[in-house]
Amino acid sequence: MTALAILNARLLDPATDYDGPGAVLIVDGVITEVIHGAHAQAPDGVEAVDAGGLCLAPGLIDIRVKTGEPGAEPKETLKSASLSAAAGGVTTIVVQPDTDPAIDDPAMIDHIQRRGAALNLVNVRAAGAATKGRDGQRMAEIGLMDEAGALYFTDGDHVIANTRTLQRVMSYAAAFNALIACRPADPWLSEGAVATSGELATRLGLSSVPAIAERIQLERDLALVEQTGARFLVDQISTEGALETLARARSKGLEVAASVSINHLCFNEIDIGDYRTFYRLDPPLRPESDRQALIEAVREGLIDAITSAHAPAPAEDKRRPFAEAAPGAIGLETLLPAALTLHHEDGLDLLDVLRPLTSGPAGLLGLDAGVLKAGAPADLVLFDPGAPVVIDAERLHSKSKNSPFDGRRLQGKVVGTWVGGARRK
C-alpha cells in the first residue's frame, strides 16, 4: 500500500463547487478522503506534501490532442505529448484519430492505449475515426472500438460532407450510446481558406471563409442529431453565430455538447496581422466579438470542454508563407496558464475556468476522473494561479515548437502533477 497526503492546499473542485482550504488523502492511486478546512494532518507514517496554500484541482482532461504516432513521429510521439501533458498539469489526453494509418479499428485503439500506458506518464486514451481511413464514406467499426475503449468518434478536421454518411454514422452510433464529434465547417465555403472573411483578411490578401460556414454546417449536424438521437459534440465552436444556433437547439431540449479551443479564447484575428504562421489555425482566428462571445459562453457554462487543440507542426511546415503553412498550434503544456487568462483578464471565477477542463469533459466522456472525491483516481494538478511565466517554446516538451504563446507573459504555473497518485511533475 502506498499512501500520500497533500495538505494545506486551496482545493478547487468544479464538480462539487468547492473552492476553499483542504487536503486530499491518496491510497494506491485513488483518492480516499477529501478533507475541507485548513488543519488536516497526515495520518502516521503517510508521506505528506505541503501544498503551501497553492491550488489543488483535478488534473486537466484534454479531449483533443493530435500526435504523430503512428505515422509522423518526428512531429510528436505519444511520449513527447505525454511529457508535455504532465508538465502542463494535464492528466488525461484523448488522442485524435488523424494518424497514419488512422485510428479506425479496435486494434489501433488497443495499440494507442497500451503504448500510452507503458509510458507511465499520463492517461492516454483515444478517439476513434467515425469513418474508415477518415474517408467520410465508409462507417468505421464504432461498436468494436467502443468496446476497446474509444472515448468518442470523430473524423477530426475532416468534415463528413456526405450527409447520408453522417446520418448513418449517428444513427448507428446511437445503438452504442457512442459520442460523435464533428467540426462545424461547411467544406465548400472553407475550401482553401486560411482566415475569416472580413476587412482584415481582405487587406492581408488571404483566402477566407465567412463565419456563417460554421453555422451552416452546425444547423445540418443538429438537424441530424434531432433525427437520429445521437450523442453529439460540436468540436471547436468558434463563432458567435454558431453559439446562437447551439443555444437555440438546447432551448428546444436537444442535448448537444460543445468544445472550444484555448486558442480561440485567447487570440483573435488581429494576431495573424503580421502573417505569423503560428496563428494559422483551423478554424481560423475570429474577430474579437467572437472571442468575447466564446468567453461569455464559458462563463455561462455553455461550453462542456476547453481543449488545447494540440496540433504539432514542425518548423518546416510552419516556416512558409501564411497560406501555405500547416494549420494548428501546440497547446498541451500551456493549457492551464492560457486558460487562467480567463480568470485574470476576463474575470471568470476559477471554478468556471476549471470546470470545462476537468468535470466537464469527464462527464461528457464518462470518465471517473475530473473530481476531488473519495473513489476517484488521484489525478491532480497543483498550481500557483498568480505566478508569472514567460512562455519559451524551445523549452516545451513537445517535439514541435509551434506555440502561439511563445514569448507571451502569462500567469499560472504548474507546480505538481499526479497521475493515479504517482507524481509526474
Next chain:
Amino acid sequence: MTQPDVTDLIHERLEPFPRDHFLSAGDLNAATVPPLLDLADAFVDFNRQSAKSLDIMRGRTVMNLFFESSTRTSASFEIAAKRLGADVTALSPRTSSVTKGETLIDTAATLNAMKPDVLVVRHGASGAAALLSQKVGCAVVNAGDGRHEHPTQALLDLLSLRRAFGDVGGLTIAICGDIAHSRVARSNVALLSMMGARVRLIGPPTLVPGDADRWGCEVFHDMKDGLQGVDVVMMLRLQLERMEGALVPSTREYFRFWGLDREKLSWARPGAKVMHPGPMNRGVEIDSEVADDLTVSLIQDQVEMGVAARMAVLAALSARREGASA
C-alpha cells in the same frame, strides 16, 4: 397414414383461396389462415411418402418468372407445382437492356397471351407483383418483390412454428437483422401479428426503419434486451452489399453485436427455436454452431415446409379459378 387417406384429406381440406392473387400477407386473415395451414399440414404428410404425385392441377400451367436469381424459392415452387400435377415453365428474364417498367409490362402481356394459370413472380422492385397482377388474366403469386413482401415465406414460417409450438398465439418472436431491406420481415410481421404472436424487431438502427415501432412491434437495437424471454429467434440474411461501411461497418462487427451465437441465444427463453429464411451467411448473422444444432434450429424444417405451404397456396388458387369458371 397410407396414400389414399392423405389424398382424401387433401381433397377434404382444399378450399378456394380467399383472393384471386397472393401478393401480400394481407390477402389472408385470421380466419383464412388456419384452413390453409391445415391443408399444408396434409401436404407435409403427403410429401413424406415415396410417391408424391397428385392431379389437383393436372393440365394447368404454372409459370415461374424470376427476374431476380433464386435457387431455393424457384425450386420450391417448381416442385410444389409438379407434385400437384401442373406443367411448369421457368423463366429468368434479364432486365439489363431495357428499363424495368417496360420489360415487366411487355413480359406480362407476352406471357398472358400464352394463357398460364398461375404466374409465380419474383422481382427486384417493390410492387412489381401487384403491377403484374393487374395486367394478366391468371393468378399471381408474389415470390418476393423488392423489399416489400414475400408472403409464401411468411406462410411457411408460420407453418413451421405451428408444428413446433402448436399455436403461435402468445408466442414472442424476435425478427433480427436487416429489417429495413427485408421483404421476409414485412410479410412475417404482418402474418405473425395477425395470428396473435408478439413480434419484436432487433437490429442496428441503420437496418431498422425509424418508424418500425408503428408496425405494432417492439424495436430493440441491443440483442440482449431484445432476446430476453423470446420463444423464437428469426434471423434475417444480411446482404453483402449492405456491409463494409455503408450501413454496417464490417461483418465482424455485425457478428459481434447481432450475429446469433450460443451466448446470444442463451438470452432467449430456454427451449427457444431458431429460424432463418436462407441462404445463410454463416459467421455473419448466424453461427454454424447454432444453425446446425437440430435441437434448436428449425431451418431445415422451414425448407421442407416451404414446398407444402406453396402446394397449399397453388392448390387453393387453382380451386378458386375452377370455382370461378364453373
